[in-house]
Amino acid sequence: MEPVKNFPRLCRTLGYEFNNLDFLKQALTHRSAANKHNERLEFLGDSILSIVISDALYHQFPKATEGDLSRMRATLVRGDTLAKIAQEFKLGDYLKLGPGELKSGGFRRESILADAVEAIIGAIYLDSDLEKIRIILLEWYAKRLEEIQPGVNQKDAKTRLQEHLQGFKKPLPVYQVVSVEGEAHDQTFTVECRIDGLKDAVIGVAPSRRKAEQIAAAQVLELLKK
Amino acid sequence: MEPVKNFPRLCRTLGYEFNNLDFLKQALTHRSAANKHNERLEFLGDSILSIVISDALYHQFPKATEGDLSRMRATLVRGDTLAKIAQEFKLGDYLKLGPGELKSGGFRRESILADAVEAIIGAIYLDSDLEKIRIILLEWYAKRLEEIQPGVNQKDAKTRLQEHLQGFKKPLPVYQVVSVEGEAHDQTFTVECRIDGLKDAVIGVAPSRRKAEQIAAAQVLELLKK
Structure with missing residues (x-):
């Protein structure tokens, strides 16, 4: 049985109103659930997140070395950060999973959630453009970008x-x-x-x-x- | 002794006229040569290249799986591809290297050249914007994008x-x-x-x-x- 999915509420949480809601639905569909799943969107979202965060860090830390910039970027885009963002968005309530994955817990579930965040980034990009998703990502990351510092907080x-x-x-x-x-x-x-x-x-x-x-x-x- | 650097010729090769030539000069400066070197630009360029190639592949191959897209992207952005592009641009003639690196050959030299290509991508982006560097990158990669196919040519x-x-x-x-x-x-x-x-x-x-x-x-x- 599929959970009731309140997409307008999710859109308010994400801060983005989709022109074509199919993009969002696809982004929330794990490969275990349907042929039209979110992996291609995730492929796009991964690169979009990287350039938006890279650009933000580059300008925010004009004196930081490349090593510090890379470590900060890695901290901000890695799986467990994305999984936390997914939890803030309560994405778990909206995910479409196949029967095998519905029971999955722990690390496995975290990685599905993290992938869905990347897929949503790809979906918003395709539904609008890079400038729009940049603005939205900077909202999502506002607190984390404010808090991050070169050389600290980057857990190795x-x-x-x-x-x-x-x-x-x-x-x-x-x-x-x-x-x-x-x-x-x-x-x-x-x-x-x-x-x-x-x-x-x-x-x-x-x-x-x-x-x-x-x-x-x-x-x-x-x-x-x- | 520094080689004579014909920047206008390099700009013609790159297909981009810099507003601020300092960006280009910094992109060509290895960390062994000066304090103001190209590593931060390389950090930016890496992400820019990734989104431009990802977006191009996503649209060029509407049926390709995420796995195939990732392999094609990896082929197009990895070090030896960038080193070949650097050679096409004769970047070696323009690089500013410290005394220790001037003698370096083989793999080491290839990786310095590849990094410089990423740094130039970052430099053009900062000197203009993402749309401009996207157009230029698609020029640089026109033949490679034309030739690439899912499942082939991606040497593992x-x-x-x-x-x-x-x-x-x-x-x-x-x-x-x-x-x-x-x-x-x-x-x-x-x-x-x-x-x-x-x-x-x-x-x-x-x-x-x-x-x-x-x-x-x-x-x-x-x-x-x-």
């Missing part, structure tokens, strides 16, 4: 992995350098990360130990999302 | 790794499944990839063997770029 993969495990009251991950190759100024670090419940260590390779640990942690996070 | 990481090694007359990579975990419909494959000259195997983890191999190959390619 190690921090997120640690917090995730703590949330489930599990032991902390263990990182270990497996090998260091190359000459002093041009080294390659191989680091493994082990967590309770994963039989194999996951390996990260990078020119610094810190970076290799981050890569390994990010891979473990990906595994945990499954 | 394994193919690129193989071609790279063949180019250096080295043996082909060896892939091996290290472990398979989980139940039949929810498995996790750990695959290692070994190549001549790298002591350690590089590991990829994914829900399918094919994908795990691709991840491992992509990581090896990253290592080879250093």
Whole structure:
């Protein structure tokens, strides 16, 4: 049975009145529910979000390095931020899911919600233009853009992995350098990360130990999302 | 000694006349050469390129899946495509590099060239607007967009790794499944990839063997770029 969907209310929440409501409906349709689903819209929305946030950060932080800009952008556009926005919009009430996905919880559900936000961004863009969706996105992100600062608030993969495990009251991950190759100024670090419940260590390779640990942690996070 | 830089000629090649030539000069300045370098412009250019190509592909291929669209986008925006565009523009003649980078060759040089293309995209955008840079990018990419097809021409990481090694007359990579975990419909494959000259195997983890191999190959390619 399909829930009653109050689209006018959702449009008020989003701050956008669709000319063609089909775009919105498609954006809310997961691939498990129908042939005309939201994945192509999500493909578009992902790039639109990126340029709008990049442009905003570029002008908001005229002195920030590219590294800081990239980290801030990653924080603002990544899955769990989008999932939070989806929850603020109560998108879960509007999603059209197939029978298999209706029961899905946790990470899986979060990622479906995050994808739907990107799809809605694509839908508004197609229904209007880039300037319109830019204005709307800057509304959606007003508080987050106000709060973000270079070098702070950007939780890296190690921090997120640690917090995730703590949330489930599990032991902390263990990182270990497996090998260091190359000459002093041009080294390659191989680091493994082990967590309770994963039989194999996951390996990260990078020119610094810190970076290799981050890569390994990010891979473990990906595994945990499954 | 700095080479003579014929900016008007470069502008003709790019198809864009700068109002403020400082944007172009900054886009051509590598971080090794000056404090005011091109990394922030590159940050912007990356997102601009992504939305312009995404939008073009979305409309050009109304039936393509999100997966095909993503693969085509990845092909069109990745480093070696941008490096080829840089070579078409003879950007190497205009780049401002520090003494350490002047000698750099191979992969390193290609990546500097690719970054400069992204920075020029950011520079044109700041000097004009998104519609202008969109028109210019569609010019730059006209032939590539005409030729690209869903499901073909998108060389994946394994193919690129193989071609790279063949180019250096080295043996082909060896892939091996290290472990398979989980139940039949929810498995996790750990695959290692070994190549001549790298002591350690590089590991990829994914829900399918094919994908795990691709991840491992992509990581090896990253290592080879250093």
